[in-house]
Structures are given as C-alpha cells and as structure tokens.
Amino acid sequence: MxxxxxxxxxxxxxxxxxxxxxxxxxxxxxxxxxxxxxxxxxxxxxxxxxxxxxxxxxxxxxxxxxxxxxxxxxxxxxxxxxxxxxxxxxxxxxxxxxxxxxxxxxxxxxxxxxxxxxxxxxxxxxxxxxxxxxxxxxxxxxxxxGVQLYTSLVEILGGCLFGFIILSIHFVVIAAFMRYYRMSRRLTKALAEADESKAQLEAAYEKLSMTAVLEERNRIAKDIHDNAGHSITAVIMQTEAAKLLVDSDPEEAKKKIISANIQAKNALDQMRSSVHLLAGRPAVTSLKDGIEEIVAQTVDATDLKIRSDVEDITLGEERTRFLCNSVKECISNGIRHGGATAFYIGARKVDDGVSVLVSDNGVGPSADFRRGYGLNSMSEKAEEFGGGIRISGDADEGCEVEIFIKSCD
Known part of the structure; x- marks a missing residue:
C-alpha cells in the first residue's frame, strides 16, 4: 500500500x-x-x-x-x-x-x-x-x-495549413507519449503486482511444504510406533515363549527363536526405512530388489526355504515399502502361527495394479481364525491404495495371502 x-x-x-x-x-x-x-x-x-x-x-x-x-x-x-x-x-x-x-x-x-x-x-x-x-x-x-484578395487567400491558406500542421504534431506527439507512458505505468504496476503475487505464492508454497513435511514426519512416526512396535512386542513374546520351551521342547523353542529373529530384523528394517525417509533418501529402489533382499536376509539367518518369482515392477516409494513390509509380516505370521518352513513369494502386474502372493507350508488358518493387528493394518493400508488382501487355506494345508493394490491413485 x-x-x-x-x-x-x-x-x-x-x-x-x-x-x-x-x-x-x-x-x-x-x-x-x-x-x-x-x-x-x-x-x-x-x-x-x-x-x-x-x-x-x-x-x-x-x-x-x-x-x-x-x-x-x-x-x-x-x-x-x-x-x-x-x-x-x-x-x-x-x-x-x-x-x-x-x-x-x-x-x-x-x-x-x-x-x-x-x-x-x-x-x-x-x-x-x-x-x-x-x-x-x-x-x-x-x-x-488593403491587400489584394489573391494574396490574402494564399497567405491565409498557407498560415492555416502551417497552423494545422503544428496543432497536429502537438496532438500526435502528446498522444503517442501519453499512450507509451500509460502503458509503461500499467506494465510497471502489473510487474509489481506479479512480484507481490509471486512472493505470496512462494510464502504459501513454503508453508504448504512445511505442513507436508510435518505430516510426513507424523506419518512416519506413526509407522514406527505401529509397525516396529508391533514387531518388537512379537519378539519379546517369542523369546519369552522360547525360554519356557527350551528344556521341554527344544525344537519348538528353536522355531520361536527363529521367528523372533525375523521379527527383530523386520523391526530393524522398518526403522531403517523410516530413518531414510526422514533423511530424504529412498529406502527401496524397486519392488523386485526389495523382496529379493528380504528373501536373502531371511534365508541367511534361518533354515527356511523360500522360492520367489517377482516381476520387475515400477511403483511409487510408499507402495513399494508397503508391499515389502507386507511380505515380512506374512513370513513372520507363517512361522509364528503356522510353523511354516518353506515359502513362495510371487509378484506380478495385473490390470491396473500389482498382486503379491505369499504362501507357506504351515498348518494353515483354523476354523476360528481371526485377523490380528498386523493383518488388519495390512488390509487397511491396501484399501488406501485402492486394493485389499485375501487370506485362504485349510488346516494342515498351508496358508496363502494375496495383497492387491493399484499402481497409482
């Protein structure tokens, strides 16, 4: 102003x-x-x-x-x-x-x-x-x-013509100058308003960026609290159970320890992924690389057998992270609840989305099967991405979990 x-x-x-x-x-x-x-x-x-x-x-x-x-x-x-x-x-x-x-x-x-x-x-x-x-x-x-008529007319017309030229030049010069001057004023005013609008937009963009950063950090903090917290709780429960079984049933205690080990790695990976996100670095390069890394780490740390068939699929970072975490959750559930010793992991493109299948050779879901915290969280997140999860299998015939999400919003 x-x-x-x-x-x-x-x-x-x-x-x-x-x-x-x-x-x-x-x-x-x-x-x-x-x-x-x-x-x-x-x-x-x-x-x-x-x-x-x-x-x-x-x-x-x-x-x-x-x-x-x-x-x-x-x-x-x-x-x-x-x-x-x-x-x-x-x-x-x-x-x-x-x-x-x-x-x-x-x-x-x-x-x-x-x-x-x-x-x-x-x-x-x-x-x-x-x-x-x-x-x-x-x-x-x-x-x-007393001047002759002819002379009078010539001089009068000449004077009028000269005067008209002067009046015309005066009119045209001022009109042209004022037109340029007014256009210059309008342009200057428009540029000033544009600069002001630009400054306001930059301030609004910075505010939105800060809001987006805070929202993303809050989301990551929630993920750490929910997912890593759940995994650590499972580790504690598995190790406590292993302590009770180590004398009476060493084989079962070993399975509990293996499950706890996988859960601990899962929690560590989730926390590492969250730290990478906070630092602005991508945690997973691709879905294929992420699943292959999960398979390699799990096989190296346990006696599990895992076969995988994953297509080279390009997804957004958040979707890739969700699917990798879901695979970890399925492996952990298969060991803890089904006693599985072998897994199959497949990922492929279907229509406008991606389907990830995890099957095991465990005991399978019982008749009174109910989804726990991990599967419920997985289902809710899949629905946010326009998909869902399917759980199938019979007792003593293993369990099969399929996760489907859309490739983009």
Missing part, C-alpha cells in the same frame, strides 16, 4: 510541474504577443483593444491553471475549453499574431495529458483547429487591410 501511495504522489507531482511549465510558457507567449501588438499600434489610440486583450489573456491563464490543479467534471471542462477558444479567437482577431497557434497548443495540452478518451481528444482537437482557422483568417484580414 505504501508503494502505491508513493507512486500516485509522484504522478501528481509530475502533473503539477507540467502545469507550471505550460502556464509559464502561456504567459511568455501572451507577453510576446502583447508586446508585438504594442509595437504596431499606439496604446493611447487602441486603449479599448487593450482593455479586451489583457483580460482575455488573464482569463485563459486562470482557466489553464484551474484545469491543471483542480478536479473539474468532464462536461464543465469541455465548456471551459469552448470559452478558452472564444477568448483565443478574440486575442487573434485583435492582434493578428501568427504565434496564436502556440497558445492553442498550450491550452489543449492539459486535456491530451489527462484524458484517456481518444474520441473526446479528437473532438477538442477538431473544434480547436476550426476556431484557429477562423481566428487566424479574421486576425490576418484585420491586420492586413
């Missing part, structure tokens, strides 16, 4: 300065015209002419000053121009001075500067030119009495 006020103030100052320049030039021209008139005519004999000439000049000066420095409605301003032309006509008839065309130019300068209506400017220009022709002709005839 401060910039705009300053800008408007500068424009007003420019108009005031132009008004002073025009008014000073007008007074100088009036002095020159009156001085030339006094050199040709005796003031004592032509005193009544001076009584008309001087007041006409003063009235024109006052009119020009009022139009520059006081706000005047357009219709009243046009009436003032009509009065100015009448007084200029009187001055021209009295003096017959050729410089009268300059006074017409100075008188109309204010309108050409302040009015953006080209039609109104042309009307004033046309009326002013017509009055100038009449005033020049009448003034010339009065001053040059």
């Amino acid at each position: 401060a910039k705009n006020s300053k800008f408007k103030l500068n424009i007003q100052n420019v108009r005031k300065i132009l008004g002073l320049v025009v008014l000073a030039a007008l007074v100088v021209m009036e002095i020159i015209i009156c001085a030339q008139y006094a050199s040709f005519y005796d003031p004592e004999q032509e005193w009544w002419m001076y009584l008309m000439l001087v007041p006409c000049c003063i009235v024109v000066d006052i009119s020009v000053a009022l139009k520059f420095y006081i706000f005047i409605p357009q219709n009243i301003k046009f009436a003032m121009y009509g009065a100015d032309f009448l007084f200029l006509l009187i001055i021209s008839v009295i003096t017959g001075n050729d410089f009268i065309v300059v006074m017409y130019c100075l008188d109309t300068t204010e309108l050409y500067i302040n009015s953006e209506n080209l039609k109104n400017n042309l009307i004033v220009f046309g009326v002013g030119a017509g009055v100038f022709f009449a005033s020049f002709a009448l003034g010339w005839v009065r001053v040059h009495e």
Whole structure:
C-alpha cells in the first residue's frame, strides 16, 4: 500500500510541474504577443483593444491553471475549453499574431495529458483547429487591410495549413507519449503486482511444504510406533515363549527363536526405512530388489526355504515399502502361527495394479481364525491404495495371502 501511495504522489507531482511549465510558457507567449501588438499600434489610440486583450489573456491563464490543479467534471471542462477558444479567437482577431497557434497548443495540452478518451481528444482537437482557422483568417484580414484578395487567400491558406500542421504534431506527439507512458505505468504496476503475487505464492508454497513435511514426519512416526512396535512386542513374546520351551521342547523353542529373529530384523528394517525417509533418501529402489533382499536376509539367518518369482515392477516409494513390509509380516505370521518352513513369494502386474502372493507350508488358518493387528493394518493400508488382501487355506494345508493394490491413485 505504501508503494502505491508513493507512486500516485509522484504522478501528481509530475502533473503539477507540467502545469507550471505550460502556464509559464502561456504567459511568455501572451507577453510576446502583447508586446508585438504594442509595437504596431499606439496604446493611447487602441486603449479599448487593450482593455479586451489583457483580460482575455488573464482569463485563459486562470482557466489553464484551474484545469491543471483542480478536479473539474468532464462536461464543465469541455465548456471551459469552448470559452478558452472564444477568448483565443478574440486575442487573434485583435492582434493578428501568427504565434496564436502556440497558445492553442498550450491550452489543449492539459486535456491530451489527462484524458484517456481518444474520441473526446479528437473532438477538442477538431473544434480547436476550426476556431484557429477562423481566428487566424479574421486576425490576418484585420491586420492586413488593403491587400489584394489573391494574396490574402494564399497567405491565409498557407498560415492555416502551417497552423494545422503544428496543432497536429502537438496532438500526435502528446498522444503517442501519453499512450507509451500509460502503458509503461500499467506494465510497471502489473510487474509489481506479479512480484507481490509471486512472493505470496512462494510464502504459501513454503508453508504448504512445511505442513507436508510435518505430516510426513507424523506419518512416519506413526509407522514406527505401529509397525516396529508391533514387531518388537512379537519378539519379546517369542523369546519369552522360547525360554519356557527350551528344556521341554527344544525344537519348538528353536522355531520361536527363529521367528523372533525375523521379527527383530523386520523391526530393524522398518526403522531403517523410516530413518531414510526422514533423511530424504529412498529406502527401496524397486519392488523386485526389495523382496529379493528380504528373501536373502531371511534365508541367511534361518533354515527356511523360500522360492520367489517377482516381476520387475515400477511403483511409487510408499507402495513399494508397503508391499515389502507386507511380505515380512506374512513370513513372520507363517512361522509364528503356522510353523511354516518353506515359502513362495510371487509378484506380478495385473490390470491396473500389482498382486503379491505369499504362501507357506504351515498348518494353515483354523476354523476360528481371526485377523490380528498386523493383518488388519495390512488390509487397511491396501484399501488406501485402492486394493485389499485375501487370506485362504485349510488346516494342515498351508496358508496363502494375496495383497492387491493399484499402481497409482
């Protein structure tokens, strides 16, 4: 707001300065015209002419000053121009001075500067030119009495043509300059507004970016709390169970320890993935690489047998991370609840999405099977991605979990 006020103030100052320049030039021209008139005519004999000439000049000066420095409605301003032309006509008839065309130019300068209506400017220009022709002709005839008609016509037409050229140049130059000036002002204002809008957009974008970062961090923190917390809880339960079984059933205790080991690795991987995300680095390069890494780590740490058939599928980072975590959850569940020793993992493109299948050779879901926290979380996340999960299998025939998600939103 401060910039705009300053800008408007500068424009007003420019108009005031132009008004002073025009008014000073007008007074100088009036002095020159009156001085030339006094050199040709005796003031004592032509005193009544001076009584008309001087007041006409003063009235024109006052009119020009009022139009520059006081706000005047357009219709009243046009009436003032009509009065100015009448007084200029009187001055021209009295003096017959050729410089009268300059006074017409100075008188109309204010309108050409302040009015953006080209039609109104042309009307004033046309009326002013017509009055100038009449005033020049009448003034010339009065001053040059007794000159032959042919000579009079030639000089009058020549003077009118010269005056019209001066008036036209004055009109065109000011109109072109003001058009350029107004366009420059509008462009400057538009650029200032564009800069302001850009600054506002950048501030809004920065605010949105910060909000998005905070939301992402909150989501990652929730993932760590939910997923890693669940895995660590399972590790504790498995190790406690193994402690109780180590003497009575060493084989079962071994399975519990293996399951706890996988759960611990799962929790570690999830936390590592979350840390990578917080640091702005991708945790998984592709679905194929992610699943193959899970298989390699699991086989190296256990006696499990895992066969995989994963297509090279390109997915977003969040979807890839979800599917890899789901595979880990399925392996952990197969060991803990089904006693599985072998797994098959497959991933392929289907229609507009991706299907991941994890099957095992465990005991399979019982008749009263209910989904636990891990499977419920997996199902909810799959639904967020436009898909879902399917769990099938019979007792002593293993379990099969299929996760389907859409490739993109």
